[in-house]
Amino acid sequence: MNKEEFRSKVYGCWMGKNIGGTLGMPMEWERCKNDITYYTHDLNGEPLPNDDLDIQILWLLAMEDRGIHIDAKDLGEYFNEFMIFTHAEYGVAKTNLRSGFQPPVTGSFNNDFKDSCGSYIRSEIWACLFPGYPELAAKYAFEDAIVDHGDGEGVYAEIFIAAMESAAFYCRDIRKLIEIGLSYIPEDCAVSRGIRKAIETYEAGMNEEETREYIMQNFIGHLEWHYISEEDEEKGYNNGKMGWDVPSNIMIIIYGLLFGEGNFEKSVLTAVHYGEDTDCTAGTIASLFGIMYGIEFFEEKWIEPIGRKIVTCSIDPFRMAGRIPATVEELTDRVLAIRETAWEELALTEEEREESYFAKPYFRNIYEEMKTIKYEFPYLNVRVDYCGDPVITRDEPKKIKFILSNTSKSVTSDRINVYLYNREGCTVLPQNEASVFLTMAHMGAGIKELEYEICAEGPLKPVYRFAAEFTYEENKNRRVMYVPVVLVSETGTVREVKWEKKGPRGTNNLPRI
The missing domain is CATH 2.60.40.10 (Immunoglobulins)
Known part of the structure; x- marks a missing residue:
């Protein structure tokens, strides 16, 4: 692969992240069916901000400061200092970091959201640094994920996606990419089960509606504080386990990729149709297509309405002023510079070796570090x-x-x-x-x-x-x-939340506090 082709794929990765994230953001964490065919936000020439991309920019800044040989402790330090979101697993990890704990304890202790989606959504940077080296991408993804997901399913999700994306620089066979990703995670983890069920439902000929019903009945997390459609409320689809979100959303990604059968729009729109973490599922699918086919793949109708700017919302705008990439092109070039340094320091070479993309038997020893x-x-x-x-x-x-x-x-x-x-x-x-x-x-x-x-x-x-x-x-x-x-030392016992609907059916529930 020549430099121009490689740059196109990295560029396509980040543009895909903006496209998919912006497409799905208006419906993020709504439990309902979404019948859309295009962007639904007010088109003003800019993408919607998204933490999915922000945290990867933060990791880029960390490597520009400290070099390629960073680990979870380095990432945790930047996460605590410069990532300003404090909801769900992010907030738990920051609290644990401030207490003096280190990863993976920061992601495990008191964390009901360690099985949620906050880590796989930031896997692309590791794939772009180590294209064709899924094991290295997976290793860095592990260090990343344990910061705020500890010993949870979120770790397996990021490793799976990072390995897929790394291989996708050279392989466009979706089924093979899925098998490569699966080789890096335990067969009995919930993420693996969700992926295999996505394959089963597709092979059984189940359509979008049937597959969504299966997901709602078998894999959903608790979403009562967000919008839930009347239809889903009547079916009882609001009572899953708190924070149990990543198995269902990874299943949505895999079904979308298979059901799309190589068609980008069909794949990404299918994911958004399901509801749930729509910006993350769509963003991951769009990034994968960008990696496989390059920036030229995306029709101008997907780029022109959002432009090529980067708009952040979760990186400290004061202490990182002037350091955040302003455009997708700038982000691409800075990632490429880090990639060159990494390959030189690790003595990596480019060669056709798809047979070696699958995990070696020893790789899963890494999970002892959880x-x-x-x-x-x-x-x-x-x-x-x-x-x-x-x-x-x-x-x-x-x-x-x-x-x-x-x-x-x-x-x-x-x-x-x-x-x-x-x-x-x-x-x-x-x-x-x-x-x-x-x-x-x-x-x-x-x-x-x-x-x-x-x-x-x-x-x-x-x-x-x-x-x-x-x-x-x-x-x-x-x-x-x-x-x-x-x-x-800790005191107090968990008291069950009582939910109140202050409005018509389908509006958000609120906790009684």
């Missing part, structure tokens, strides 16, 4: 396992674990001295200080767990901050390594 926080040091990796929620209760021991890995490539064994600094009013069991023998990680005693119990006595404080100190006995890396541990 429960622990990883800290990497020279010769040593430390993972913190909170063994459940990071909550401390008076007179009840709270168990935590440190999982230590000797990453040395030249020394076969060593001893690590560990000291867990205590806090007033707490007792650490069995003791604060310990010594752990490690061989290299690939040998018999190269990975070990160290378990503590922390007990709080007397009146509880809102937050307890601890630090664990790690040093090699010979101090061969000439440094002391510190890992933070944060525990919080």
Whole structure:
């Protein structure tokens, strides 16, 4: 693929994001059937703002500042500092980040929305950085998703879409792209089940109406605070699990792609017809077509009414003033610049290798990282396992674990001295200080767990901050390594929400507060 063709595909990706996002935004999170054939907003030559694109711009800014070797902690820092939306999983993650937690705990703890749609909608940047390298796109998508989705279905959704989109730079076979994406996620996760059900409904010849009924009956989340049509209310389609949104919306995307049979308008309009997270489903489909076919693919009737500007709504406009790309062209060129740096630093090359797009057996080991926080040091990796929620209760021991890995490539064994600094009013069991023998990680005693119990006595404080100190006995890396541990106390019990409809049928319900 020459540079002009590649640039066209990246350009098409971002233009598709604006097209699909703007098409679906006016109906976002409405549970109803939408009979549309074109844009429905007031056409003024600009796209509607959308967090789906905004957060990817934020990731671009993070990489321009810190380079390509970023992880969930870096992304979490930018997310907390510069992403101003505070609803659903975004707000939960920002609260957890401000408390001192790190991903994936930021996306898991107290998060009823970890199975929602906030992560797969921002997968395109990883595909554009690593075209033809689905494994790398999926790896970065994982670091991205755990910031605000932790150990939830949202993580599988972003990995699935990122792998599909990366392969789509070279492959236009929708069925093959779906199978490539599926190879990167667990077969028993709800996202995978939704995708397979989309395939089944399409192959069974079910039309839009029949497939929507199946989704409403089997995959919906709770949407009572948004608009619900009278027809859907009468059928009881408002009582799903709170935050259980991504399986249904991924199913909508896949059915739309299959039902469209290669026709862009049929695919993207089908997705919007279903309702639910319409800007996200339409935006993802349009981006995929842009990647497959390039900017020239989109008819001017889709571009002219919204132009080529970028309009943001969720990036801090003051601290990021002057840094946010003004146009789709500028965004494209800046992503291409980061891509060139990434390929040089990672020694990547372009070659035709579709057979290698599928996940290797080892890839799913990455999901072991959905429960622990990883800290990497020279010769040593430390993972913190909170063994459940990071909550401390008076007179009840709270168990935590440190999982230590000797990453040395030249020394076969060593001893690590560990000291867990205590806090007033707490007792650490069995003791604060310990010594752990490690061989290299690939040998018999190269990975070990160290378990503590922390007990709080007397009146509880809102937050307890601890630090664990790690040093090699010979101090061969000439440094002391510190890992933070944060525990919080919480009170109160969840009280069931009572909903009130203050208006005619079909208007939004409101919680009794």
